[in-house]
Amino acid sequence: MMKKVVMIAYYFPPAGVVGSFRVAKFVKYLRQFGWEPVVLTVREDCYSPAVWLDYELLNRNIPEDVHIYRTRTWYSKIVNDEGIKWLPFLLPKLVQVIRKEHPCLLYFTGGPFFPLIAAPLMKAFFGLPYVIDLRDPWRLAHRKTPPRGVKAYLGQLLARLAEPIVVKHAAKVVCATEQMCKEYREEYRYLPSQRFVTITNGYDPDDFSEVKPFRFADITVVYTGKFRTSEAFRDPLPFFKALRILRERGRKVHFVHVGNLEEEVMNLAKSVGVQDLVEFVGPRPYKEALAYAKGADVLLLIGGGQKSEQTSKIFDYIGCKRPILALTSRDTEIAKVLKEIPNVIVIENIVPEIIADAIEKMCFGRQKVEQTPNFDEKYHRRTLTGLLSKVFDEALKTEIKRKENARDR
Incomplete structure (x- = not known):
């Protein structure tokens, strides 16, 4: 008999953002591991205009008979946080879903993080254990530029108050990187260390099997996704300067960015004088973005300065089987994953001349660059889901044992 889990996620297909994929x-x-998922998320029309809606992502990944509940969110020009705007509708809907579906476990993923506040409330009302899945750090986020203003201060204050409560009462806390897991174990060292587990992001071979590479006319470096995030700025300036150096050497290399248009980045390209070498194609459906990536001579990855960062595009890049240039420190989670595969160069995002040398070696080297071989099974999405099912099983056993001990007292 299937065990049932309600999965609460603000981002879910058709939202074509990184948070949806995991x-x-x-x-x-x-279902392959004995768990029946029920999803609670927001309506498609509640996402910001910047969120690309990719219905193929929904149809390709989610079985038709999975129960999906969607709610509206609170419209407010004063409150910016998506999670806070969802809470007034999430709470009553979650109560309704629990009473209808009778789950034995709740799963919450963030960010946004403030919907996680519902987890200990549901545990108090219904006695349901819950698992928290942190795709990024919440209170422990290392922002290069601390948020300023009253709203930012109140947001940080609420995070400092809420996160310890959510973590304390969680059956398990899943972190997307080992470094993040280490930081949370240290921060909450009064809790059992085994409460915190790592389940990385990964890739699904099904996503790549029917994707045909985009054909570029020139040697091309491709970058997919955001440069600016809430925690950091993945600075492309040294890379743009490297493109200029290569042109001065007589080496013409084009750059294509697939993702939301960012004026800040476009202006940086102009300031360096390489606007004729770069193309910003804007957001594209997931499969089309993969086609661009599969057609690249080199895939570019830029770190945001956090050791715990492990952007999910790493695994998409690996699945595309193309050479990867990673501009990041060697002590980051990004570098730790990439050192396991060939055809990768990892260098600091500092000196344009060194970056130019790396691009020249990868794009114009005499030796033909072999494609990245099939990656280790441990990063297959099915394998990672198997790990999550074990976390669910352990959470359930822990709660059953806790209730038995309470009865014996």
């Missing part, structure tokens, strides 16, 4: 793949494979 939970979507869990939903896709959970």
Whole structure:
């Protein structure tokens, strides 16, 4: 008999953002491990205009008979945080879903993080254990530029108050990187260390099997996704300067960015004088973005300065089987994953001349660059979902044992 889990996620297909993919793949494979997923998320029209809606992502990954509940969010020009705007509608809907579906476990993923506040409340009302999945750090986020203003201060204050409560009462806390897990174990060292587990992001070979590479006319470096995030700025300036150096050497290399248009980045390209070498194609459906990536001579990855960062595009890049240039420190989670595969150069995002040398070696080297071989099974989304199912099983056993001990007292 299937055990049932309600999965609460603000981002879920058709939202074509990184936050959607992790939970979507869990939903896709959970039934293979004895768990029936039920999803609670927001309506498609509640996402910001910047969120690309990719209905193929929904149809390709989510079984038709999976129960998906969607709610509206609170419209407010004063409150910016998506999670806070969802809470007034999430809470009553979650109560309704629990009473209808009778789950034995709740799963919450963030960010946004403030919906996680519902977890200890539901545990108090219904006695349901819950698992928290942190795709990024919440209170422990290392921002290069601390948020300023009253709203930012109140947000930080609420995070400092809420996160310890959410973590303390969680059956398990899943972190997307080992470094993040280490930091949370240290921060909450009064809790059992085994409460914190690592389940990385990964890739699904099904996503790549039917994707045909985009054909570029020139040697091309491709970058997919955001440069600016809430925690940091993945600075492309040294890379743009490297493109200029290569042109001065007689080496013409084009750059293509697939993702939301960022004026800040476009202006940087102009300031360096390489606007004729760069193309910003804007957001594209997931499969089309993969086609651009598969057609690249080199895939560019830029770190945001956090050791715990492990952007999910790493695994998409690996699945595309193309050479990767990673501009990041060697002590980051990004570098730790990439050192396991060939055809990768990892260098600091500092000196344009060194970056130019790396691009020249990868794009114009005499030796033909071999494609990245099939990656280790441990990063397959099905394998990672198997790990999550074990976390669910352990959470359930822990709660059963806790209730038995309470009865014996």
